[in-house]
Amino acid sequence: xxxxxxxxxxxxxxxxxxxxxxxxxxxxxxxxxxxxxxxxxxxxxxxxxxxxxxxxxxxxxxxxxxxxxxxxxxxxxxxxxxxxxxxxxxxxxxxxxxxxxxxxxxxxxxxxxxxxxxxxxxxxxxxxxxxxxxxxxxxxxxxxxxxxxxxxxxxxxxxxxxxxxxxxxxxxxxxxxxxxxxxxxxxxxxxxxxxxxxxxxxxxxxxxxxxxxxxxxxxxxxxxxxxxxxxxxxxxxxxxxxxxxxxxxxxxxxxxxxxxxxxxxxxxxxxxxxxxxxxxxxxxxxxxxxxxxxxxxxxxxxxxxxxxxxxxxxxxxxxxxxxxxxxxxxxx
Amino acid sequence: xxxxxxxxxxxxxxxxxxxxxxxxxxxxxxxxxxxxxxxxxxxxxxxxxxxxxxxxxxxxxxxxxxxxxxxxxxxxxxxxxxxxxxxxxxxxxxxxxxxxxxxxxxxxxxxxxxxxxxxxxxxxxxxxxxxxxxxxxxxxxxxxxxxxxxxxxxxxxxxxxxxxxxxxxxxxxxxxxxxxxxxxxxxxxxxxxxxxxxxxxxxxxxxxxxxxxxxxxxxxxxxxxxxxxxxxxxxxxxxxxxxxxxxxxxxxxxxxxxxxxxxxxxxxxxxxxxxxxxxxxxxxxxxxxxxxxxxxxxxxxxxxxxxxxxxxxxxxxxxxxxxxxxxxxxxx
DNA sequence: TTGTACGCGTTATCAG
DNA sequence: CTGATAACGCGTACAA
Numbered sequence: 001x002x003x004x005x006x007x008x009x010x011x012x013x014x015x016x017x018x019x020x021x022x023x024x025x026x027x028x029x030x031x032x033x034x035x036x037x038x039x040x041x042x043x044x045x046x047x048x049x050x051x052x053x054x055x056x057x058x059x060x061x062x063x064x065x066x067x068x069x070x071x072x073x074x075x076x077x078x079x080x081x082x083x084x085x086x087x088x089x090x091x092x093x094x095x096x097x098x099x100x101x102x103x104x105x106x107x108x109x110x111x112x113x114x115x116x117x118x119x120x121x122x123x124x125x126x127x128x129x130x131x132x133x134x135x136x137x138x139x140x141x142x143x144x145x146x147x148x149x150x151x152x153x154x155x156x157x158x159x160x161x162x163x164x165x166x167x168x169x170x171x172x173x174x175x176x177x178x179x180x181x182x183x184x185x186x187x188x189x190x191x192x193x194x195x196x197x198x199x200x201x202x203x204x205x206x207x208x209x210x211x212x213x214x215x216x217x218x219x220x221x222x223x224x225x226x227x228x229x230x231x232x233x234x235x236x237x238x239x240x241x242x243x244x245x246x247x248x249x250x251x252x253x254x255x256x257x258x259x260x261x262x263x264x265x266x267x268x269x270x271x272x273x274x275x276x277x278x279x280x281x282x283x284x285x286x287x288x289x290x291x292x293x294x295x296x297x298x299x300x301x302x303x304x305x306x307x308x309x310x311x312x313x314x315x316x317x318x319x320x321x322x323x324x325x326x327x328x329x330x331x332x
Numbered sequence: 333x334x335x336x337x338x339x340x341x342x343x344x345x346x347x348x349x350x351x352x353x354x355x356x357x358x359x360x361x362x363x364x365x366x367x368x369x370x371x372x373x374x375x376x377x378x379x380x381x382x383x384x385x386x387x388x389x390x391x392x393x394x395x396x397x398x399x400x401x402x403x404x405x406x407x408x409x410x411x412x413x414x415x416x417x418x419x420x421x422x423x424x425x426x427x428x429x430x431x432x433x434x435x436x437x438x439x440x441x442x443x444x445x446x447x448x449x450x451x452x453x454x455x456x457x458x459x460x461x462x463x464x465x466x467x468x469x470x471x472x473x474x475x476x477x478x479x480x481x482x483x484x485x486x487x488x489x490x491x492x493x494x495x496x497x498x499x500x501x502x503x504x505x506x507x508x509x510x511x512x513x514x515x516x517x518x519x520x521x522x523x524x525x526x527x528x529x530x531x532x533x534x535x536x537x538x539x540x541x542x543x544x545x546x547x548x549x550x551x552x553x554x555x556x557x558x559x560x561x562x563x564x565x566x567x568x569x570x571x572x573x574x575x576x577x578x579x580x581x582x583x584x585x586x587x588x589x590x591x592x593x594x595x596x597x598x599x600x601x602x603x604x605x606x607x608x609x610x611x612x613x614x615x616x617x618x619x620x621x622x623x624x625x626x627x628x629x630x631x632x633x634x635x636x637x638x639x640x641x642x643x644x645x646x647x648x649x650x651x652x653x654x655x656x657x658x659x660x661x662x663x664x
Numbered sequence: 665t666t667g668t669a670c671g672c673g674t675t676a677t678c679a680g
Numbered sequence: 681c682t683g684a685t686a687a688c689g690c691g692t693a694c695a696a
Binding site: 001044046047048049050051056057059061064069070075076078079083088091092093094095104108109110111112113131134135168224226247252273274277278279314 | 333354374378379380381382383384385386389391393396401402407408410411416423424425426427428430436439440442443444445464466467523579605606609611634
């Protein structure tokens with residue numbers, strides 16, 4: 001292991017001179033600078049990152065905490081975080097929070113191995129978050145928590161649910177079913193809330209027979225749809241609380257020889273990659289993932305800079321029109 | 333920032349006692365142990381990870397270097413790496429190698445911030461790899477490089493190409509086209525090699541009109557397929573060098589009213605998630621990604637332990653039978 | 665149990 | 681203005 005000492009010895013200067021040189025201090029003459037640099041190159045010297053971080057008590061890296069490194073998380077969101085991090089000259093590392101409070105993610109936070117963190121890891125408890133927030137700036141993307149030192153960016157799910165429903169209503173649908181995610185999912189219940197609000201604003205009666213609870217999976221969507229089909233009186237349209245369930249639903253319709261969108265319109269939520277590949281391509285609600293990620297990273301840097309900022313940010317959704325919704329107002 | 337000193341003061345013991353206690357040394361009496369632990373809790377003390385790493389010159393974390401954190405990399409592979417890493421009591425972090433030699437990934441390697449690395453980052457040059465391999469154990473998953481200190485695990489693409497082709501031949505196909513990836517792709521050319529070998533071994537003449545170069549994208553596969561259709565004499569089957577191109581091909585067939593597999597059989601390569609969602613589901617070649625990841629991580633730990641191991645490992649592929657290949661030997 | 669010499673760079677301070 | 685000396689960051693582990 002070659003250290004700064006070795007370089008100093010070879011260059012015939014003191015340790016501090018080497019350090020100054022390598023950090024481009026102007027106080028070093030060109031000649032010694034050259035000597036030192038050559039020595040460093042010759043020995044293939046690389047500073048020990050820890051020693052450096054320890055001394056400056058600053059790591060120049062921020063972490064992205066994910067519930068599972070191998071999970072199918074939002075790549076656009078990561079892109080957003082990455083872009084901002086890089087453009088601020090910081091490094092980004094991703095850690096998994098598998099294991100909760102014992103996880104690598106939490107460890108990196110509490111041991112001050114990073115200068116800040118963007119968090120998308122529902123398996124870390126609120127308490128742990130509060131704890132960590134005391135020592136390092138963090139921005140949450142996966143929950144709503146109104147506490148000192150907790151900053152978060154939220155995608156407005158109520159608005160998204162409202163948009164989806166209104167989109168169907170605008171196209172002449174009035175019998176609209178809602179297939180929800182698991183009962184304990186905040187996201188799903190906010191989307192449902194938006195659905196109800198839209199119905200109400202358009203004076204459409206809510207019918208409980210068209211509310212089905214499912215579980216955010218393809219199979220769940222399939223079963224929920226079969227159930228809906230089995231009931232007398234199919235709705236004109238179905239709003240699935242996520243795309244996977246919508247895809248399961250499309251399969252159920254295919255098996256039942258019901259055509260989408262001719263016989264029934266459907267709309268999903270998320271705009272996952274698959275949504276563009278189904279046949280027909282799925283109309284859905286896109287969340288501004290890139291924006292959420294980049295905003296989160298921006299906030300981190302403002303916090304690092306010691307600026308005072310709001311604790312809560314809300315982003316809007318966008319509808320992605322594809323081909324699973326029929327416009328009942330036009331002739332065809 | 334509360335340090336070990338604060339804890340020592342509060343507990344009324346020396347710094348070293350605190351350190352021993354917190355590291356569960358048996359040399360500390362139960363009573364002081366309790367006092368120290370209480371003090372640590374009261375102050376909410378967490379050790380500074382760097383100081384610790386610096387002293388022990390060991391980080392207990394290994395890195396997974398990816399060409400792009402937001403890229404659609406192999407989640408199963410990551411799972412493999414993660415499982416082994418965790419079960420060895422190490423932490424895993426993922427770093428991006430965007431920026432090549434200046435990237436976070438390379439920096440973490442050279443600054444000794446990790447004890448080892450599994451690498452899947454084609455945008456890091458061979459030279460940089462050789463350089464890094466001197467200071468830290470690394471295992472490559474994305475290239476073949478026969479050099480001292482370079483360990484790698486390879487998935488046998490020649491064998492995969494051979495299997496795919498033979499699978500078609502076994503089912504009665506003899507006119508088999510190959511849609512390749514970009515000319516500079518090693519993976520693609522190995523798969524092609526396997527294709528040629530299989531044809532030869534089964535005494536089937538190779539026909540250059542059935543070799544089309546494309547680019548691993550859906551659009552590329554679409555165009556290549558259109559070209560094949562435009563040519564007089566469609567083959568009985570097409571082997572696409574990756575699944576995305578096969579999916580593009582399926583679209584081309586749909587537009588041309590050719591049915592898969594009734595009119596033409598197709599087989600892909602990779603077994604991407606989408607492959608199971610196409611209609612009909614795509615028959616393809618699966619690479620043992622989980623195994624590759626976990627093997628790579630295993631090797632890292634053997635290297636860390638100072639064991640002497642082989643430098644080159646090769647894994648086999650597996651065929652995933654779905655519904656895009658027709659068996660011409662049976663009546664239907 | 666405790667004192668203390670490390671690990672390796674950074675930077676304030678001082679001498680030339 | 682250049683370069684060297686030394687304290688320091690925080691925890692670890694050996695000698696006492």
